[in-house]
Amino acid sequence: MPNQPLDQFAARLPAEQRASVYQSTKGTHEKRTQLLFDQFADPDRLRQIAGEIKQHVVENLDTYLPAVEAKLRANGAQVHWAATGEEACAAVLRIMQARGARRMVKAKTMVSEEIGLAHYLEERGLEALETDLGEFIVQIDHDHPSHIVRPIIHKNRREIAASFEREGLGAYNDDPETITRRARQFLRHKYLQADVGLTGANFLSVESGRIVLVTNEGNSRFCLAATRCHIALIGIEKLVPRDRDLGLLLNLLGRSGTAQPLTVYTEFISGPRRPGQPDGPEEMHVVFVDNGRTDVLATECRDILRCIRCGACLNVCPVYRQASGHAYRSVYPGPVGAVLSPLLAQGNFAALADLPKASSLCGACNEVCPVNIPIPDLLLRLRAKGKEEGAPLASAGAPPMGAWALLASQPTAWKAALAGGKLLNYIPAKLLPVPALRAWESRRSLPEWRGGEFRRWLRARRRAAERKPAP
Amino acid sequence: MTAPAPRLRPAADRRVQLMATCICDAFYDDVAGATVEVLEHLGCTVDFPEGQTCCGQPAFNGGDWAASRRVVRHTVRTFAGDCPVVVPSGSCAAMLFHGAPLEFEREPDLPAVAALGRRTWELADFIVNGLGIRTWPGRYEARVAFHRSCHSRGTASGAASDLLLASIAGLQVLPFGEGEQCCGFGGTFSVTFPHVSTGMGTLKLDHIRAARPDVVVSGDMSCLMHLGGLAEKGGQPVRTQHLAQVLRDALRHGGLLPAASA
Amino acid sequence: MSSRDQILSRVRAALAPLPRRAPLPEWDRELVRVRQAQTAADPWIPFAARLRSVSGTPLTAVSDLVALLARSGWRRGYCDPVAWPALAPAFPRDFQVETAFDRTRVDDYQFGITVAAGAIAETGTLVLSDQVTSARLAALAPWVHVALLRREQIFPDITAAVTALPDDPNIIWCTGPSKTADVEGILIEGVHGPGVQVALLVG
Numbered sequence: 001m002p003n004q005p006l007d008q009f010a011a012r013l014p015a016e017q018r019a020s021v022y023q024s025t026k027g028t029h030e031k032r033t034q035l036l037f038d039q040f041a042d043p044d045r046l047r048q049i050a051g052e053i054k055q056h057v058v059e060n061l062d063t064y065l066p067a068v069e070a071k072l073r074a075n076g077a078q079v080h081w082a083a084t085g086e087e088a089c090a091a092v093l094r095i096m097q098a099r100g101a102r103r104m105v106k107a108k109t110m111v112s113e114e115i116g117l118a119h120y121l122e123e124r125g126l127e128a129l130e131t132d133l134g135e136f137i138v139q140i141d142h143d144h145p146s147h148i149v150r151p152i153i154h155k156n157r158r159e160i161a162a163s164f165e166r167e168g169l170g171a172y173n174d175d176p177e178t179i180t181r182r183a184r185q186f187l188r189h190k191y192l193q194a195d196v197g198l199t200g201a202n203f204l205s206v207e208s209g210r211i212v213l214v215t216n217e218g219n220s221r222f223c224l225a226a227t228r229c230h231i232a233l234i235g236i237e238k239l240v241p242r243d244r245d246l247g248l249l250l251n252l253l254g255r256s257g258t259a260q261p262l263t264v265y266t267e268f269i270s271g272p273r274r275p276g277q278p279d280g281p282e283e284m285h286v287v288f289v290d291n292g293r294t295d296v297l298a299t300e301c302r303d304i305l306r307c308i309r310c311g312a313c314l315n316v317c318p319v320y321r322q323a324s325g326h327a328y329r330s331v332y333p334g335p336v337g338a339v340l341s342p343l344l345a346q347g348n349f350a351a352l353a354d355l356p357k358a359s360s361l362c363g364a365c366n367e368v369c370p371v372n373i374p375i376p377d378l379l380l381r382l383r384a385k386g387k388e389e390g391a392p393l394a395s396a397g398a399p400p401m402g403a404w405a406l407l408a409s410q411p412t413a414w415k416a417a418l419a420g421g422k423l424l425n426y427i428p429a430k431l432l433p434v435p436a437l438r439a440w441e442s443r444r445s446l447p448e449w450r451g452g453e454f455r456r457w458l459r460a461r462r463r464a465a466e467r468k469p470a471p
Numbered sequence: 472m473t474a475p476a477p478r479l480r481p482a483a484d485r486r487v488q489l490m491a492t493c494i495c496d497a498f499y500d501d502v503a504g505a506t507v508e509v510l511e512h513l514g515c516t517v518d519f520p521e522g523q524t525c526c527g528q529p530a531f532n533g534g535d536w537a538a539s540r541r542v543v544r545h546t547v548r549t550f551a552g553d554c555p556v557v558v559p560s561g562s563c564a565a566m567l568f569h570g571a572p573l574e575f576e577r578e579p580d581l582p583a584v585a586a587l588g589r590r591t592w593e594l595a596d597f598i599v600n601g602l603g604i605r606t607w608p609g610r611y612e613a614r615v616a617f618h619r620s621c622h623s624r625g626t627a628s629g630a631a632s633d634l635l636l637a638s639i640a641g642l643q644v645l646p647f648g649e650g651e652q653c654c655g656f657g658g659t660f661s662v663t664f665p666h667v668s669t670g671m672g673t674l675k676l677d678h679i680r681a682a683r684p685d686v687v688v689s690g691d692m693s694c695l696m697h698l699g700g701l702a703e704k705g706g707q708p709v710r711t712q713h714l715a716q717v718l719r720d721a722l723r724h725g726g727l728l729p730a731a732s733a
Numbered sequence: 734m735s736s737r738d739q740i741l742s743r744v745r746a747a748l749a750p751l752p753r754r755a756p757l758p759e760w761d762r763e764l765v766r767v768r769q770a771q772t773a774a775d776p777w778i779p780f781a782a783r784l785r786s787v788s789g790t791p792l793t794a795v796s797d798l799v800a801l802l803a804r805s806g807w808r809r810g811y812c813d814p815v816a817w818p819a820l821a822p823a824f825p826r827d828f829q830v831e832t833a834f835d836r837t838r839v840d841d842y843q844f845g846i847t848v849a850a851g852a853i854a855e856t857g858t859l860v861l862s863d864q865v866t867s868a869r870l871a872a873l874a875p876w877v878h879v880a881l882l883r884r885e886q887i888f889p890d891i892t893a894a895v896t897a898l899p900d901d902p903n904i905i906w907c908t909g910p911s912k913t914a915d916v917e918g919i920l921i922e923g924v925h926g927p928g929v930q931v932a933l934l935v936g
Contacts, residue, residue: 004663011666018670024918026649039767046764055755062745075902081737133924134915150915157917176916180924187925188874192836210898218873218911218926224903225869226836236740241757247892251765261767262856262891262908264787265926271902278834279869280903290740298747318653322670358664360657360671361532362621367651377573383534384574394534397663401530405538408493409545411522421497439662443669444700447498454491454500458507458519 004396006358010323021153021324025315031259032312032368039261050252051372054306057239058297064206064239065288071209075271077284085115088233088289092117092198095231095285096126101195105187107213107220108132109200110148110309111233111289113331114344117198128198129190131219133183140167146325146333149257149311154324188222197223197281201234202308203249207242210270211286214253214263221265230272230281236288237305249308252370257310292344301378304339306371313365313375319358328355335365339378353391356382357398399436418451425449474626475568479590481555481601485515488550490558490591492692493525499692505719506559506594512722513602515557522549526558528566532658536574543571544580547587555601556591559715561623561690564593593623595690595714599631606638609725611717614643616684618675618698620691621653632690632714639721648678656697672701676709686710688717762892767855776854776887777934783857787909788922789930795823798879798933802828802844807877810844813867816881819935820846834871844877845927850899852882852932855890858908859932862901869903878907878927883936 036043082088118128134151145151161174203212273280314334325333330341342352386394429441491503530539568588655671695711781791814832851860888894911926
């Protein structure tokens with residue numbers, strides 16, 4: 001039976017890697033749950049309201065986007081629009097070229113991963129240095145993040161120490177504190193030499209035009225303290241209507257993502273520095289990125305645009321825990337990625353049409369989502385899309401449902417099949433030309449076929465009851 | 472996932488229709504039988520529409536919504552009527568009150584599909600919230616690990632099952648690690664993603680075994696078929712029972728039902 | 734068509750078929766009221782408790798600050814020029830404190846003392862802003878950051894602080910020392926920002 005690519009990846013994943021992904025996702029998930037339920041009377045109500053706020057934003061982007069653009073301009077920012085990833089990269093390049101800038105320091109932003117910005121700039125001879133510790137390690141290893149919040153969840157300290165040694169960041173030492181100090185020392189001079197600081201945005205308030213950035217390491221703050229030009233790459237769905245809504249969303253984001261009531265740094269940026277300030281960017285650019293989001297907006301899966309990239313659905317997901325992030329072959333792994341990645345792939349939906357199948361539909365992702373995205377329903381919608389479009393990956397290894405439906409809508413045929421199934425008790429499944437049965441039997445025993453026994457029992461019980469007088 | 476409100480409540484005659492589920496029709500006749508005995512013990516008149524087949528979930532989950540709708544339409548016709556439909560499966564119940572309306576959202580017969588959803592109850596939910604039963608009589612001497620199936624997330628079934636089990640004399644419910652995690656069955660997922668599915672199942676079995684139960688109980692036979700089959704294939708079988716069987720056996724051991732009926 | 738017009742027209746086209754738009758919900762701040770939140774007449778008390786719980790260091794006397802710095806041998810630092818005259822008498826002569834932060838010598842500063850624009854009791858957070866805090870780098874690059882805080886600047890919770898954000902191009906909330914758990918999930922403090930975060934109560 002042709003296995004699904006994600007399943008094959010999971011089968012090849014070293015046990016040690018699976019164990020470390022499991023331990024760390026489980027730990028964060030459990031702390032998250034404890035924190036939310038210990039601290040709030042009704043955390044599920046919180047998630048529901050936050051979801052309603054974000055859904056409202058998604059469904060009103062036509063008015064909110066021009067409104068926030070005007071606010072940003074009034075605050076002194078320059079606003080750029082990029083319909084594709086290529087356009088977004090080109091917009092950043094133009095901003096840098098206009099300033100004669102050669103060196104960029106980058107804070108962690110998923111949208112820059114999505115559009116391949118660092119690679120794009122490096123190809124054109126510019127430096128684009130990742131400063132989040134995990135992303136920095138991903139960059140020096142020419143690797144990819146495997147988790148939205150914890151990019152190197154798939155690496156152990158020995159691999160990291162070897163990479164540092166190779167890059168000339170000191171003799172081999174796999175103590176996490178030493179690794180961190182070496183990165184601190186190396187990167188702080190890079191910030192000070194850089195011309196441009198690039199960040200994403202966790203939220204953007206329409207009311208005030210404030211960009212909200214949350215980090216723990218302080219790297220995005222360093223980007224905005226040391227450089228003279230700030231570029232913010234912002235997906236068009238990142239808006240929130242009012243500043244006060246941030247009170248709700250910030251309370252949920254830290255707890256959901258890293259099990260902290262609040263991340264260490266929460267920065268509110270509403271414009272370039274004012275005259276007289278000794279440090280901070282004198283120029284601020286916002287690049288709004290579509291890159292497939294308007295395609296998503298036009299589908300019944302638009303609810304996924306509520307996502308605030310906390311990673312809670314990855315942490316709780318039993319499939320992610322078995323397979324790790326690279327199994328999803330895309331920037332966004334886990335349940336959110338299984339929905340978002342095939343949709344953002346635009347013309348290439350078929351290439352990722354298996355991802356919506358990579359779920360037991362257990363619903364744990366929806367249960368933890370701080371914006372209450374009905375992820376299982378969206379996965380189901382995408383499965384239907386995969387079937388309608390005839391994407392081969394969407395149906396690899398799956399039993400044919402048409403024949404089954406025919407059987408299950410004709411009681412006579414159904415009863416015959418119930419009787420005929422008894423063959424299974426005599427012929428080993430591995431000899432039957434039914435791949436699904438063989439796949440089942442290779443790992444699990446099949447119970448005895450007792451098709452029709454219940455109906456016989458019930459008829460006998462009814463006859464016996466008729467013979468007995470009613471009590 | 473939430474059950475629709477308001478749901479159709481049982482009338483004074485407690486007449487219900489039983490949806491036995493395809494998995495019980497094919498493999499687990501004793502579970503369907505136990506469901507009948509439990510409901511009749513509670514004074515219900517149980518109708519069994521003979522034309523029933525399956526709720527349509529396999530094709531729905533498989534993305535073949537046209538095929539699934541065909542089966543759902545058959546189910547809607549088969550379960551015509553105005554009494555509650557009781558099903559010993561959180562998964563099939565959720566298919567009828569949540570899944571089917573989703574795949575029918577653009578279909579003209581959505582109202583009929585949604586109406587069946589409002590009549591449909593998972594067994595434990597029906598006993599506790601439909602009939603108002605809070606404690607279960609009889610006796611059942613066992614240490615039980617209860618696997619709350621994923622399709623009961625967000626519904627009242629999990630709490631209802633906990634309430635019933637905890638009230639049975641002699642029965643001890645054992646907590647175990649990561650109870651909220653999926654067993655890895657997931658329908659066709661179990662055969663299209665065999666490594667991930669069995670990896671999840673093995674983890675679930677490890678947690679369950681650590682609690683040393685006499686029996687693993689669930690409201691969904693599909694989870695138990697996967698877990699039980701995996702344990703048996705691995706040479707360390709575990710005893711599994713549906714909640715309906717536990718309830719029925721408690722009545723039997725308490726002398727409230729004949730030892731074996733029919 | 735410009736990219737802007739292209740994106741906005743695609744947004745409009747995507748939303749046009751919706752029979753209705755999801756309304757913006759009103760929500761009660763009671764929803765995010767943290768249970769067992771310490772309420773005290775003096776907001777410094779819950780703030781200090783929360784700051785300690787995120788590995789921060791609340792202090793109430795300049796002499797305690799001097800002792801802390803001296804104990805670890807941190808004698809070179811920066812202080813906001815406005816704040817320094819009041820603090821200077823408490824610092825021994827062997828301290829070298831500059832009132833202008835020279836970005837070419839970031840590694841020369843072991844501590845930075847700046848003035849906070851506010852604080853949040855519920856989370857142990859210090860609020861810094863461009864208008865009030867003299868230098869972004871001075872509050873970030875040195876190993877120790879000391880924020881001078883007055884009692885009346887302390888907000889009870891996130892919601893209160895977020896609805897009172899001042900008109901300032903840059904406001905940052907700092908909740909304890911900078912940290913990471915990127916390497917095997919092990920918590921390390923002092924990544925790019927301070928490893929020691931002090932709140933010193935003044936006034």
